Amino acid sequence: MEGEIMNKIGFAVSFLLFILGWCGILLISILTETIPLMGKMASQFSPSNSYGELMYAPNYTIAIIIAILMIVIGGIMGVYFMKKEKNINR
Numbered sequence: 001m002e003g004e005i006m007n008k009i010g011f012a013v014s015f016l017l018f019i020l021g022w023c024g025i026l027l028i029s030i031l032t033e034t035i036p037l038m039g040k041m042a043s044q045f046s047p048s049n050s051y052g053e054l055m056y057a058p059n060y061t062i063a064i065i066i067a068i069l070m071i072v073i074g075g076i077m078g079v080y081f082m083k084k085e086k087n088i089n090r
Contacts, residue, residue, distance in 0.1 A: 018074030
């Protein structure tokens, strides 16, 4: 009985990790599009009016790697706990 509950909790945590990874990728993709746009708008109000394309280009490499790792680890954990749950029910 206790093992079944722990497997369900593990499966829920793995699903949460998987969803948080996808939400992170979604947030990063939104920020990647909006931050350069906001930088361009802000530079239009400055006296020098200088705007370079790379000036406001954010680097989200580490955040993307973390989000992908969360998705992969969540998926692996989900499969592991699903198989473990099936073995207990046999």
